Amino acid sequence: MSRAIEAVVCIPTFRRPDWLARTIGSVLAQKTDFGFAVVVVDNDAGGQEGASRTRAMFADAGIETRVVVESAQGNCHAINRAFGTALSEFPEARHFLMIDDDEMALPGWLQAMVDTALREKADIVGGPVIRQFDVPVPESLAQHQLFVSIEGETRALDQIHGSGNCLIGRHVFEAMPKPPFDVRYNFLGGGDMDFFTRCKQAGFTTWWCAEAVVHEFVAAERVTAKFLMQRSIRTGSINYVVDRTHLSAPAAWAKNGVSLMFGVGRSLGLLLKGGSVVSASHPLLVSVGRVVASLGFLPQPYKAGAKPRPPRG
The missing domain is CATH 3.90.550.10 (Spore Coat Polysaccharide Biosynthesis Protein SpsA; Chain A)
Structure with missing residues (x-):
């Protein structure tokens, strides 16, 4: 000391x-x-x-x-x-x-x-x-x-x-x-x-x-498929909310469109390369998460429920 x-x-x-x-x-x-x-x-x-x-x-x-x-x-x-x-x-x-x-x-x-x-x-x-x-x-x-x-x-x-x-x-x-x-x-x-x-x-x-x-x-x-796919969607939702905080609504929506277009292509590319469906779906699900957030639907994984929260990965 x-x-x-x-x-x-x-x-x-x-x-x-x-x-x-x-x-x-x-x-x-x-x-x-x-x-x-x-x-x-x-x-x-x-x-x-x-x-x-x-x-x-x-x-x-x-x-x-x-x-x-x-x-x-x-x-x-x-x-x-x-x-x-x-x-x-x-x-x-x-x-x-x-x-x-x-x-x-x-x-x-x-x-x-x-x-x-x-x-x-x-x-x-x-x-x-x-x-x-x-x-x-x-x-x-x-x-x-x-x-x-x-x-x-x-x-x-x-x-x-x-x-x-x-x-x-x-x-x-x-x-x-x-x-x-x-x-x-x-x-x-x-x-x-x-x-x-x-x-x-x-x-x-x-x-x-x-x-x-x-x-x-x-x-x-x-590491379950359900959790990882939900987490990919939440990542997209976070990205949209952060963008919307710092960008105009039209600019944030434009990023949604670009993300969705590239997300489809990237996921298909990963799948064709032999990646797992769960891993390959990540780019697309991130894009989906952006769209879902722009419509006002946001996940709340850190809101305490009746049971203890499991360790975060």
Whole structure:
């Protein structure tokens, strides 16, 4: 605790205490040449299993930690609370990272993210998310577009789209409208894509750090044909909603038409190349999702029901 805290790792969680414990363990094991803190936000105000498990793990952590409960349900509420707590509780920190509660940070992750931000003077940094499947899956499904991460060497990017492995500078939060993650995306998902799109429009720079790797664990429920096809449709819906936020209605509808035309061709091409029907259907279903969203029908996978939400893949 004698070292100045330069970075804060934020972990929003919802009804996944066992998976959360793995995530926290991987973060606490990080070795850095700077001080860091960890903030966990439990979005299950009724159960708070995640908060209880976290407090037990933090008892002997040896670093600054915070555990809070966010009663407003929705992933954007949880993310905003996590970053907001980190920003206010650790005013000396310059870098704010996020990792999901179904992920595990590999050794060197935190140091690599911060080093890239400092070396490249990057406002935002993203890193690879490598999927690990709980059950054996055919290669065709393992290579499904939904499971593919950005690849290649460390370099500048236009933007990243997901918050599951990211670093955001304090000055970015100070410049962006409040709250940073638009709560209209609470139950659909895509609040991170919207946020990083707005950051790009505001002129903030983004870098990709190939060395900052996290593993995401994919449960058996998340590799079924039904789930993957529904997820492809939701991806298209998110894309449309983000576009509609930043484009005129005619421009967004025009993108729908282009997407549908190319989606049909791409899906046919993938199918003819011998790909699985589920993987080949992705481009077309993304286009369908855009059209469905433009008609006002939006999925709500992050809205809590009577039963606990299964791990997200």
